[in-house]
Amino acid sequence: MGGWEQGRGEGVPIAAVELTAPAVAPGLIPRGRCSFYLYDAATDEFRREDYYPHHRVPRNVIDPVGTTHMKTQILGGGGKTFRIDGVVERHSYLIPPGSGYKAVIAVPVIFGTKEVGVLAVDAPEYSDFNNDHVTLMESLAAVLATAYALS
Numbered sequence: 001m002g003g004w005e006q007g008r009g010e011g012v013p014i015a016a017v018e019l020t021a022p023a024v025a026p027g028l029i030p031r032g033r034c035s036f037y038l039y040d041a042a043t044d045e046f047r048r049e050d051y052y053p054h055h056r057v058p059r060n061v062i063d064p065v066g067t068t069h070m071k072t073q074i075l076g077g078g079g080k081t082f083r084i085d086g087v088v089e090r091h092s093y094l095i096p097p098g099s100g101y102k103a104v105i106a107v108p109v110i111f112g113t114k115e116v117g118v119l120a121v122d123a124p125e126y127s128d129f130n131n132d133h134v135t136l137m138e139s140l141a142a143v144l145a146t147a148y149a150l151s
Contacts, residue, residue, distance in 0.1 A: 012036065012119065012144050013052035020105070020133045021123040029053070031124050033101065036109070036144065037062060038117040039075060046070055046118065056100075070106070075115050079108030081134055086126030103129050107137045111145035119144060 013034035021032025035058040037046040046062040062070060074082045083089060084104045101122035109116040119141045123129055 012140050013050055016119070016121045016137060016140055017052055019136055020121050021128045029055075031128070032121055033058065034119070034121045036117060036119050037070070039071075039115050041115065044071075049117065070118050074106050074118050075108045075110070079110045079115075081108070081138060082106040083129070083134060084126070085129065100124060102126055105129055105134055105137045107134075107141040109141045109145045109148070111149040114145075114149070116145050116148045 013036060016034035017030045017032040021030065023030045030053045033051065033053065033056045035051040036049045038049040039046050044067065046067055048058060048060050051058050059066075074080060082104070083106075084102070086102065099122070101124055103123040103126045104120055106118055106120040109119050119137065121129075121133075121137060
């Protein structure tokens with residue numbers, strides 16, 4: 001998968017899931033899922049670069065409706081974190097019906113003025129995320145943006 005095989009940002013999806021919605025007994029299967037979508041300005045597409053865990057596969061390419069959502073509400077205008085918390089936001093294109101997830105934190109991955117992509121973590125319940133998780137995801141996005149800038 002593109003940049004991940006070249007060592008850019010490897011481990012970020014795993015860290016995001018382990019630090020926000022870790023596995024619980026008895027099955028020890030991660031409850032959360034993290035996806036990174038690389039933005040290609042030339043084609044105006046978001047393409048999945050990597051995700052974790054690998055048994056919960058997110059979309060490979062975001063369709064035009066989702067692209068508009070991600071560009072305008074997350075990546076565009078210098079970037080803005082988007083969170084579905086069940087109070088202010090209850091639903092988003094980022095979580096399709098039937099996926100088993102209710103909550104999401106989606107953060108822009110931007111280095112300087114270069115829009116790199118969007119990093120998102122999903123969880124089964126709104127209560128799985130708190131404000132510290134938002135800060136954590138923003139920090140992971142900054143690490144990911146730097147990794148892409150340096151490669």
